[in-house]
Amino acid sequence: MSAPPGPRPVPRVLMAKPGLDGHDRGIIVVARALRDAGAEVIYTGLRAEAAAIARTATIEDVDVVGLSMSGGGHLGLTRDVIEALRETTGSDDLGGISVIVGGNIPDRDEQAMLALGVAGVFGQSTPLDDVVAFVRRHAEERHGVPPR
Amino acid sequence: MSAYERYSESGFPIQQVYTAADAAPDRADALGAPGEFPFTRHVRRAGYTDRPWAPSLYAGFGDPEDANARFQHLLANGNGRVSIAFDLPSQLGLDSDDPRAQHDVGRVGVAVDSLADFEVLLEGVPLDRVPVTMNINGTAPIMVAMLVSVARKQGADLTTLRGTVSNDILHEFACRGLHIWDVPSSLQWCIETADFVLREMPNFFAFNIRAALLHETGGNPAQEIGYAFEIAACYIDALLERGLEIDQIAPRLSLFFATSQMIFEDAAKLRAARRMWARKMADEYGSTDKRSQGLRMTAVACAGSHFTAEQPTLNLARSTLGVLGAALGGAQTMVGTAIDEAFEIPTQHTQDLALGVQRIVAKESDVCVSVDPLGGSYFVEALTDATEEAARACGREVQEWGGIVRALEEQRVQDAMRERAFLIQQEIESGERVVVGRNDMAVPAEEIEVHHADETVLPRRKAALERVRATRDPDRVAAALEKVRDLRLGQDPTMEVLVEAVEAYATVGELREAMTRDERTAGGAA
Numbered sequence: 248m249s250a251p252p253g254p255r256p257v258p259r260v261l262m263a264k265p266g267l268d269g270h271d272r273g274i275i276v277v278a279r280a281l282r283d284a285g286a287e288v289i290y291t292g293l294r295a296e297a298a299a300i301a302r303t304a305t306i307e308d309v310d311v312v313g314l315s316m317s318g319g320g321h322l323g324l325t326r327d328v329i330e331a332l333r334e335t336t337g338s339d340d341l342g343g344i345s346v347i348v349g350g351n352i353p354d355r356d357e358q359a360m361l362a363l364g365v366a367g368v369f370g371q372s373t374p375l376d377d378v379v380a381f382v383r384r385h386a387e388e389r390h391g392v393p394p395r
Numbered sequence: 396m397s398a399y400e401r402y403s404e405s406g407f408p409i410q411q412v413y414t415a416a417d418a419a420p421d422r423a424d425a426l427g428a429p430g431e432f433p434f435t436r437h438v439r440r441a442g443y444t445d446r447p448w449a450p451s452l453y454a455g456f457g458d459p460e461d462a463n464a465r466f467q468h469l470l471a472n473g474n475g476r477v478s479i480a481f482d483l484p485s486q487l488g489l490d491s492d493d494p495r496a497q498h499d500v501g502r503v504g505v506a507v508d509s510l511a512d513f514e515v516l517l518e519g520v521p522l523d524r525v526p527v528t529m530n531i532n533g534t535a536p537i538m539v540a541m542l543v544s545v546a547r548k549q550g551a552d553l554t555t556l557r558g559t560v561s562n563d564i565l566h567e568f569a570c571r572g573l574h575i576w577d578v579p580s581s582l583q584w585c586i587e588t589a590d591f592v593l594r595e596m597p598n599f600f601a602f603n604i605r606a607a608l609l610h611e612t613g614g615n616p617a618q619e620i621g622y623a624f625e626i627a628a629c630y631i632d633a634l635l636e637r638g639l640e641i642d643q644i645a646p647r648l649s650l651f652f653a654t655s656q657m658i659f660e661d662a663a664k665l666r667a668a669r670r671m672w673a674r675k676m677a678d679e680y681g682s683t684d685k686r687s688q689g690l691r692m693t694a695v696a697c698a699g700s701h702f703t704a705e706q707p708t709l710n711l712a713r714s715t716l717g718v719l720g721a722a723l724g725g726a727q728t729m730v731g732t733a734i735d736e737a738f739e740i741p742t743q744h745t746q747d748l749a750l751g752v753q754r755i756v757a758k759e760s761d762v763c764v765s766v767d768p769l770g771g772s773y774f775v776e777a778l779t780d781a782t783e784e785a786a787r788a789c790g791r792e793v794q795e796w797g798g799i800v801r802a803l804e805e806q807r808v809q810d811a812m813r814e815r816a817f818l819i820q821q822e823i824e825s826g827e828r829v830v831v832g833r834n835d836m837a838v839p840a841e842e843i844e845v846h847h848a849d850e851t852v853l854p855r856r857k858a859a860l861e862r863v864r865a866t867r868d869p870d871r872v873a874a875a876l877e878k879v880r881d882l883r884l885g886q887d888p889t890m891e892v893l894v895e896a897v898e899a900y901a902t903v904g905e906l907r908e909a910m911t912r913d914e915r916t917a918g919g920a921a
Contacts, residue, residue, distance in 0.1 A: 266483075271572060272612055276813075354704075375820060
């Protein structure tokens, strides 16, 4: 007999802007949507360094790290963050943390981003609900709550 | 029949029909003639009838040679000037070999590490004939010093230089995040730069205030005007305190507005801004000089936040609407956004398209055949009046927040714009705000050729930097940087000291460090 479904975990998200780009309209809007949906959101602010992002993500035991990048350097920046997460979590699966990205990501780079280990590319056309749904689903997976 | 309910972007109601009865009784005075106070209709008497606005697309990426080639191409295709986009490290005062810069070198603009790069950047651009716009704020003092040096090397008198340095550090705190020091320290360098330009370069604009970025951050037209005017007033007041007169300052301060698909509200925005500025100069600053009262404007037509990733070709229509709105509003110069805005910086082809749109509107349509063609329109005059009123309210709001500096430090301006950004997103997702191709009309996937960043730029820039460091005179650089460190702003000849340092081939990073007065005021980049 299966166990009754557990309480839905409060998703914990770290939103970060790595690199030098300072356009934060998108990340602020997404953070707001997540908060309105009941997630706990930490925002690093601008010019966040990969090591600091990874440290915060690990200490805060977040479920998802969201990177917003509009300066064109998204491949290198994402690679650095994922590498740093590997180090701080000490595991290849990043302690179950899922990394998602948004911003100005050309279609041609989507496959490369996924190959780096990104779980989803949520470009400018993405409905906010899609991001919320992803975060909720992943938080549940990470905390062993069976999908409903 | 249900009541018509529609609101402008600025939030005031729009009537289904406007008639002569809606005209304010003092309409004629409130309008004035083109080229006359309060300049509602146009800053010049002839408007566009003798010459259209000047396209001023900006460009820059990769090595200085790449940027220079694009400048030359754009000039040949009718762009009215060289307008430089610097990469993020250059805007923040980081050298290309700084580890913090590694993923941003040469991507959204050209990498400039030293005068050696700036010289290549402006190769074949005679500064006494071609206007140059430098879209630079935090490191404006450094880039102006480089411009001065190149001009002198060309044998061009500084008084013959035409162009603009945006030099709008306050909007970086509101919108772009590319500030280097805290607000007070940043302002000091900004004013120092403006002071030099105003005194030594009589044909060069010391400010191009980036109201358009307030729009891009989520601000509505009234906020765009209202907050931008408070920023302008902050700069003006600081320069007045340094002994300049209002009529030395205002004629060489321009504003940069956004236009969008809302052609009538945008035309009204520009008209309202001109009238409000003229009144501000006359009433608050006591200026009777038409050159101070008549506000010159750049417009970005159309602002990039409106361009979709879906079926990018459709963005040409958005471009056209933006150009139309800016033209009907009487802007002097226009930046043109390219259809691939959602993906990357523009290609030569997409910039050509943007230029083409401007030329079609300017030369194939009848927008330019008579000044302020919308003048007297019941709708547009009502919009103009209402926009001015709403913009004044935003200005008062900033005063209630304790002035623009305090308002920025306390995030009041930012929060107001972010609030609306979230609202806009909700309107798009509910379908209330139509975005063709996204929530209206299914469009096929469309592949377009998009700019490919040259991934070999970074090693080349690093190598160039090494060469500069290896070949310059180390004692000369050290002494020059020492003088920069010792500069007393407002007292010493700052620009001459900076010119000396750039001519010793000090790097942008070294200069920024030397300019940093207090580590505690350095926000992240130092």
